[in-house]
Amino acid sequence: MRSSSLxxxxxxxxxxxxxxxxxxxxxxxxxxxxxxxxIGGLVAASAFVLYAFSFGAxxxxxxxxxxxxxxxxxxxxxxLASTIPALxxxxxxxxxxxxxxxxxxxxYLKLSTVLIFDIGVYLTVLGTLMTFVISLMExxx
Amino acid sequence: xxxxxxxxxxxxxxxxxxxRRLAGQRIGWLLxxxxxxxxxxxxxxxxxxxxGQTLLLKNQWMxxxxxxxxxxxxxxxxVFALLISGIGTFILIYAGSYLKGHRDLGxxxxxxLSFMASMLGLVLSDNLIAFFVFWELTSITSYMLIGxxxxxxxxxxxxxxxxxxxxxxxxxxxAGLILLGFITGSYSxxxxxxxxxQIHEHGFYTAATVCILIGAFTKSAQVxxxxxxxxxxxxxxPVSAYxxxxxxxxxxxxxxxxLNPSMSGDALWSGSLMLFGAATMLTGAYLAFSSTGIKKVLxxxxxxxxxxxxxxxxxxxxxxxxxxxxxxxxxxxYKGSLFMLAGALDHETGTKDITKMGGLRKSMxxxxxxxxxxxxxxxxxxxxxxxxxxxxxxxxxxxxxxxSTGLLVMAVASAILVVAVAGLVAIKPFFGExxxxxxxxxxxxxxxxxxxxxxxxxxxxxxVVPFVPASVVLDAAVSSVYGSSxxxxxxxxxxxxxxxxxxxxxxxxxxxxxxxxxxxxxxxYAINTAGSRVGPEAGYFRFMLGIxxxxxxxxxxxxxxxxxxYLLILVLVTFGLTGYTLLTRHGFELDFDFSxxxxxxFGIALLLVASTLFACATKSRLGSVASVGVTGFGVALTFIHxxxxxxxxxxxxxxxxxxxxxxxxxxxxxxxxxxxxxxxRYRDLAVAVFAGIVMTLLILAxxxxxxxxSISSYYIENSSELxxxxxxxxxxxxxxxxxxTLGEIFVLGLAAIGVYSMIKLRAEDQxxx
Numbered sequence: 002m003r004s005s006s007l008x009x010x011x012x013x014x015x016x017x018x019x020x021x022x023x024x025x026x027x028x029x030x031x032x033x034x035x036x037x038x039x040i041g042g043l044v045a046a047s048a049f050v051l052y053a054f055s056f057g058a059x060x061x062x063x064x065x066x067x068x069x070x071x072x073x074x075x076x077x078x079x080x081l082a083s084t085i086p087a088l089x090x091x092x093x094x095x096x097x098x099x100x101x102x103x104x105x106x107x108x109y110l111k112l113s114t115v116l117i118f119d120i121g122v123y124l125t126v127l128g129t130l131m132t133f134v135i136s137l138m139e140x141x142x
Numbered sequence: 143x144x145x146x147x148x149x150x151x152x153x154x155x156x157x158x159x160x161x162r163r164l165a166g167q168r169i170g171w172l173l174x175x176x177x178x179x180x181x182x183x184x185x186x187x188x189x190x191x192x193x194g195q196t197l198l199l200k201n202q203w204m205x206x207x208x209x210x211x212x213x214x215x216x217x218x219x220x221v222f223a224l225l226i227s228g229i230g231t232f233i234l235i236y237a238g239s240y241l242k243g244h245r246d247l248g249x250x251x252x253x254x255l256s257f258m259a260s261m262l263g264l265v266l267s268d269n270l271i272a273f274f275v276f277w278e279l280t281s282i283t284s285y286m287l288i289g290x291x292x293x294x295x296x297x298x299x300x301x302x303x304x305x306x307x308x309x310x311x312x313x314x315x316x317a318g319l320i321l322l323g324f325i326t327g328s329y330s331x332x333x334x335x336x337x338x339x340q341i342h343e344h345g346f347y348t349a350a351t352v353c354i355l356i357g358a359f360t361k362s363a364q365v366x367x368x369x370x371x372x373x374x375x376x377x378x379x380p381v382s383a384y385x386x387x388x389x390x391x392x393x394x395x396x397x398x399x400x401l402n403p404s405m406s407g408d409a410l411w412s413g414s415l416m417l418f419g420a421a422t423m424l425t426g427a428y429l430a431f432s433s434t435g436i437k438k439v440l441x442x443x444x445x446x447x448x449x450x451x452x453x454x455x456x457x458x459x460x461x462x463x464x465x466x467x468x469x470x471x472x473x474x475x476y477k478g479s480l481f482m483l484a485g486a487l488d489h490e491t492g493t494k495d496i497t498k499m500g501g502l503r504k505s506m507x508x509x510x511x512x513x514x515x516x517x518x519x520x521x522x523x524x525x526x527x528x529x530x531x532x533x534x535x536x537x538x539x540x541x542x543x544x545x546s547t548g549l550l551v552m553a554v555a556s557a558i559l560v561v562a563v564a565g566l567v568a569i570k571p572f573f574g575e576x577x578x579x580x581x582x583x584x585x586x587x588x589x590x591x592x593x594x595x596x597x598x599x600x601x602x603x604x605x606v607v608p609f610v611p612a613s614v615v616l617d618a619a620v621s622s623v624y625g626s627s628x629x630x631x632x633x634x635x636x637x638x639x640x641x642x643x644x645x646x647x648x649x650x651x652x653x654x655x656x657x658x659x660x661x662x663x664x665x666x667y668a669i670n671t672a673g674s675r676v677g678p679e680a681g682y683f684r685f686m687l688g689i690x691x692x693x694x695x696x697x698x699x700x701x702x703x704x705x706x707x708y709l710l711i712l713v714l715v716t717f718g719l720t721g722y723t724l725l726t727r728h729g730f731e732l733d734f735d736f737s738x739x740x741x742x743x744f745g746i747a748l749l750l751v752a753s754t755l756f757a758c759a760t761k762s763r764l765g766s767v768a769s770v771g772v773t774g775f776g777v778a779l780t781f782i783h784x785x786x787x788x789x790x791x792x793x794x795x796x797x798x799x800x801x802x803x804x805x806x807x808x809x810x811x812x813x814x815x816x817x818x819x820x821x822x823r824y825r826d827l828a829v830a831v832f833a834g835i836v837m838t839l840l841i842l843a844x845x846x847x848x849x850x851x852s853i854s855s856y857y858i859e860n861s862s863e864l865x866x867x868x869x870x871x872x873x874x875x876x877x878x879x880x881x882x883t884l885g886e887i888f889v890l891g892l893a894a895i896g897v898y899s900m901i902k903l904r905a906e907d908q909x910x911x
Contacts, residue, residue, distance in 0.1 A: 043795035
């Protein structure tokens with residue numbers, strides 16, 4: 002299935018990258034402002050769904066480069082990997098670890114296992130939704 | 143060290159595939175090094191055990207649950223450990239030859255080694271729960287071994303039967319063990335045995351005893367569960383020799399003996415042990431006598447022996463328990479040996495039917511000699527150890543405090559039958575006229591004879607000098623079953639006394655029966671066939687059929703595939719229960735105050751109501767999906783209005799994607815048809831309205847009921863301090879309640895796989911013509 006609407010196709014080409022960047026922005030700022038992995042994943046998924054509606058399931062798969070199920074699996078692995086630092090330091094599972102790096106100009110770069118976990122959530126949501134949509138669309142074709 | 147000894151079987155099992163490539167056909171000899179060295183290790187513990195010590199080796203496992211891998215070595219467990227590792231050594235050698243060239247030999251050894259490790263864990267565990275885990279492991283490995291020839295439907299059926307009976311009994315046993323732990327306040331055998339608590343007087347005593355007895359009886363094939371054991375003969379012979387004669391089936395006996403010091407002295411315990419034991423003994427002996435397959439004959443005589451052992455524990459005197467330990471040892475020696483010889487016969491002649499064998503002593507002289515030696519022990523003739531054990535048993539029954547005459551009559555009757563059975567096993571195939579067998583018989587290879595030879599010679603040596611094994615380990619074993627120190631006085635010759643005369647009489651009548659066997663057997667076979675229609679096995683089949691029928695009925699009732707019915711039941715149950723609780727705890731309270739509402743709040747509410755109504759009323763599927771979407775957006779607006787931006791955004795995105803997904807699915811559906819009758823629609827309407835009302839009341843009630851302080855204040859205060867984040871929703875998701883989120887994303891993943899496979903499978907189905 003692909004749309005023949007020129008307006009949709011042109012708009013999609015412009016909107017999809019913006020939407021994807023916005024989803025990463027939502028993911029990264031999620032800890033302090035509205036956003037987070039779940040919302041970010043949903044936004045990213047809707048970007049790809051928009052692309053799929055304009056250009057079809059095949060080209061979306063090409064755009065994704067990897068199968069949605071691999072994205073899903075990678076997400077779960079990220080989430081599990083975020084538990085390793087706590088495990089290595091002998092703390093209860095899922096204890097959060099934080100690392101702060103000073104940046105020029107009074108600001109800090111905050112990295113944490115929580116962020117890794119959130120990336121995992123992001124990828125899982127994206128992978129799940131894309132699995133749904135792509136397999137439904139392929140079944141129609 | 144002990145932990146390693148028990149678990150080494152599991153570890154070696156992992157290495158089997160690699161070793162098989164390395165050692166090729168000689169893998170049996172290589173693997174047998176492990177049980178051989180285990181035997182040496184356990185033998186090195188003998189000195190301290192025969193001094194009357196009990197070794198306790200503690201290992202943590204799950205300390206939070208009070209489950210440990212503590213191992214306890216006393217006389218009883220040491221005897222079992224020595225039997226398991228000692229016989230195991232010969233079995234592994236034997237199997238390498240018996241299954242030579244079998245393509246699944248590697249798999250066989252993996253399961254066999256795992257079984258050996260589980261069995262060792264079972265007899266050495268001090269913790270009730272660890273004991274139970276090993277118990278179930280033996281059931282599972284036994285299942286895989288019975289069904290080893292899994293391409294044979296009969297083998298699969300028998301394996302499943304064995305699993306259902308032993309694992310079903312295992313479940314009951316678990317209840318019994320937990321009750322026992324509850325009564326005594328401890329999950330350690332040593333502590334339970336050491337405490338002078340009056341277990342009999344506790345309210346749960348009867349329940350615990352019955353559960354433990356059922357567990358032990360199923361495992362050890364007591365009447366009425368005895369039928370799974372002969373069926374387990376579908377397994378390759380090394381398995382029958384090891385699991386179903388010498389070790390696994392004795393696990394139930396082990397449990398009974400282990401708990402005997404705490405439980406004995408009670409009518410329920412000893413009464414049921416004597417009753418079921420004696421019944422099993424006689425049934426087993428009779429069925430052994432009336433069978434023709436050599437493995438079936440041996441299997442039923444194992445049932446007989448297991449019954450005898452149970453009965454002896456039930457009698458419970460010092461003498462009876464001495465007889466118990468001697469009989470246990472004697473039986474393991476001669477039965478392990480006879481099974482291996484039966485396998486050799488089967489392997490060399492190509493048949494299991496003893497009526498088709500005869501005169502084999504010329505072609506298989508060694509096999510014949512060893513079989514005769516082992517069969518002498520089975521029949522209980524001097525100078526074999528079986529004789530010592532049988533004399534002790536008869537003597538202890540003579541002096542039994544309860545039901546002495548009855549038990550003695552049954553024991554003598556089964557002794558008569560066993561003499562005939564020994565003849566069937568040793569004389570029938572090897573003497574008399576030569577018969578043609580499917581294969582030209584040859585002497586069995588060395589690897590298949592070394593085990594039986596060693597075991598039978600041991601039975602001979604122990605018979606001549608019975609005080610040697612007694613002083614080494616048997617005394618300690620009897621003491622641990624009896625509960626206090628016992629000095630046995632074993633001797634081959636007791637002088638001319640009542641047991642000896644009974645033995646002599648049973649030998650005479652037994653020989654007579656053996657000579658009449660050819661004429662008796664067909665008649666007995668006819669009787670057994672008629673009897674099996676009402677026997678316990680028929681009950682088992684009826685029970686299994688009943689289960690499938692109930693499953694069938696409830697599937698048609700509850701899982702009928704009509705989505706509307708599922709939904710109806712779910713909604714009715716959920717809201718029925720919630721409504722009932724709400725009504726009884728809280729009651730109705732309806733007071734609305736709209737005075738501080740803004741006009742746009744009313745606007746949103748109006749939008750919600752209107753779109754819902756439209757979704758219900760519309761005839762167009764697309765229209766109803768769209769209007770449900772509008773409802774969702776209305777809810778999102780509400781979230782945003784009450785300053786919950788995260789929820790709002792999520793709701794918005796989820797609604798959008800849901801509508802898209804629904805639209806994608808809708809194209810696959812047939813056009814909108816009304817399938818339900820008006821009555822069904824009114825019923826659905828009523829249920830929906832009911833659910834709506836309950837939900838509304840619940841939310842209203844939730845506003846003004848506070849059973850405990852809300853947890854949100856904790857999150858608000860600690861979010862930035864503990865979790866370095868200002869967005870509380872996200873901090874809850876990825877930090878405070880991270881485990882929940884982890885579970886949820888895994889559910890998401892599973893849902894995706896489910897949807898994917900459903901769509902793909904359907905697509906493939908349609909492709910097929």
